Amino acid sequence: MAHIELKGITKTFGSHTALKNLNIDIADGEFFVLLGQTGAGKTTTLRLIAGLEKPTAGQIFIDGQDVADWGAAERDVALVLQQYSLYPRYTVRENLEFPLKSRIRRVEPGEIKERVDRVAKTLRIEHLLDRKTDRLSGGEMQRVSIGRAIVRKPRVFLMDEPLSALDAKLREALRTELKNLQMNLGATFLFVTHDQIEAMSMGDKIGVLNNGQLVQTGTPQEIYGNPVNTFVARAVGSPPMNLIAGTLAGGEAVASEGYRLPLGNGHGIATDGRPLTFGIRPEDIFLDSGAPGEARVHDVENHGVEKIVTLRTGEKFIHATVPTQTALRIEDTVRFSWNPEKVVLFDAGSGVSLRHAG
């Protein structure tokens, strides 16, 4: 399989900079997810690695070798797209055989059959092998597309939002299947998506891309618990991290709405009076009659095992996750606090976490 490195990759289209000084290191056998909004530069990154596009600056290494002069075929990567590109009048088997029948590869007929059968079994599409691909459902077609990538045994899998055209239930099922598949193959995956749930649930590592720049790289836990700035804080979690404006006074957080909440240690250097943004996840806010903050219940959403409560303090809203048995009515006055150890302090101006700023 393969180790992928991007070093100082910049890509411009005319006067537009699609990627700026991108550094990514994907370990052999890793499931790396690049998370970013539409236009962030995800597809461009994949196309550069696949050899369909040349970088304006920087280098790409596959297993330590600079691939600048390698064509797309030599790079031996498989690109799976959002829109499956199958041959509609051919059967699933023919579609799976196709990548093995190219003149460059020269795979023996016996081996072709063996590989196609094995892939069909892995993806649970054996019963579809003789069906024409235009008779398949969306999920079945996407499985066949993935099968076409796997059957070749490429060094790297590049996946460009392969699940985003599918309905929610199928997306969830294929998420699990793809992750299992990657682990079984021991393959290197670069999966790009705008869906934070996909990123959090599948990635060994996540890279957060904003406007062509990599903002943070880390495990899902690092990205979730210790976001480098308010952009990343908002990018993951549903509902996202609460971002509360305020200042510091005598070691406590003073929200601009007036309430004061305690802080723990290890937040980075902050001095009294410095304008800050306090970041706290909904599950780290709790309701308690003796707590220092006061709010009105603005909205309650039942999610089975928990409730998501929207609290209103002055003009501002705070999301809190509470146990489902918590009795709450709209417009109730409640008291709340947070877990002081889980608060992330961001500079109010730059939005950068004080932990990361050092």
Ligand SMILES: Nc1ncnc2c1ncn2[C@@H]1O[C@H](COP(=O)(O)OP(=O)(O)O)[C@@H](O)[C@H]1O
């Ligand atoms: N061939 C191209 N010519 C001009 N601009 C392009 C081209 N490909 C991509 N771009 C621009 O580069 C930016 C990144 O695009 P893309 O990589 O497709 O983003 P994503 O896949 O994250 O939505 C966008 O602003 C897009 O319009």
Ligand SMILES: [Mg+2]
């Ligand atoms: Mg794209």
